[in-house]
Amino acid sequence: MFEIDHLMIEVGDPLKVANNVAERLGLPFAWPLMKKDEYTSIGVNFGDINIEFINFRVRFGIEGTAFRGFSGIAFKAADSLEESIKRLNASEISYRIGEECQAHTTLPIEENQVFPTVFLVKYHFDTSGWIERLKNEFAECSGGKFHIGRFKSLSINQRAPANLADKFQINVGDKNQIFFESRIGDNAVISDLIENLEIIIA
Numbered sequence: 001m002f003e004i005d006h007l008m009i010e011v012g013d014p015l016k017v018a019n020n021v022a023e024r025l026g027l028p029f030a031w032p033l034m035k036k037d038e039y040t041s042i043g044v045n046f047g048d049i050n051i052e053f054i055n056f057r058v059r060f061g062i063e064g065t066a067f068r069g070f071s072g073i074a075f076k077a078a079d080s081l082e083e084s085i086k087r088l089n090a091s092e093i094s095y096r097i098g099e100e101c102q103a104h105t106t107l108p109i110e111e112n113q114v115f116p117t118v119f120l121v122k123y124h125f126d127t128s129g130w131i132e133r134l135k136n137e138f139a140e141c142s143g144g145k146f147h148i149g150r151f152k153s154l155s156i157n158q159r160a161p162a163n164l165a166d167k168f169q170i171n172v173g174d175k176n177q178i179f180f181e182s183r184i185g186d187n188a189v190i191s192d193l194i195e196n197l198e199i200i201i202a
Helices: 014-025 081-090 128-140 162-167
Strands: 004-010 029-035 039-045 050-056 069-076 104-109 117-123 148-156 177-182 188-194 197-201
Touching: 004 117, 004 148, 014 029, 014 039, 014 050, 014 188, 029 050, 039 128, 081 104, 081 117
Parallel strands: 004 050, 069 117, 177 197
Antiparallel strands: 004 069, 029 039, 039 050, 104 117, 148 177, 188 197
C-alpha cells in the first residue's frame, strides 16, 4: 500500500494562507515559498505528513485547471518509478505523467474517477536529511498549540474505486477530514481554517 506524503490545498495566496495556518496552529514550515513557472507553493509541517498550499498556473501538466481548497492527496512512491507503475498496472489503475522536473515526478491517478486528485510523487533526491529535519522541528514545537500527535487517517466525501482503495490509504466519510492523535488526550475539531478540510485531533 502507498503511504500519504502530503495534502494539497489550492489557494489564491499560498504565503498568506500558510502563514495563517502555521501561526494559528503553532507549527513550523515544511519548506519555504517556492515560485516556479507552473505554480507557487509553500508547505506546513504537520508531523507525519505535510500540508502544501499552492497556486497553480499549470496543474499536473494542464493549463487553465484550478480548484479551491483541499484538492489533492500525494502518495509516496517508495520504490522506483518503474516499480510503482508496475504495481498500478497490475491493479488496473489508470494514471498519467503529470509533472516531470529535476526534483520529482508526479503521476495523477484515476483523476476522472475521484476528487480530491490522488497522485504519486517520486522524489529524485535523497529525502532522508529533509525528513529528519522535519521530524526534529515538529518535536521541538511539541505538536504546536493543539498538541498534534501521529497522523491516524484521512477521509474524503467521495467514494473511491475499489482497486484504488486497496492500494491507497483513503477512507470514505461524510466530510473531507484528517485525523490526528492528541499528545495530551484533548479533543479538537478545526473546521474554519482550511477550505474543504476539517482537522480532527483526538
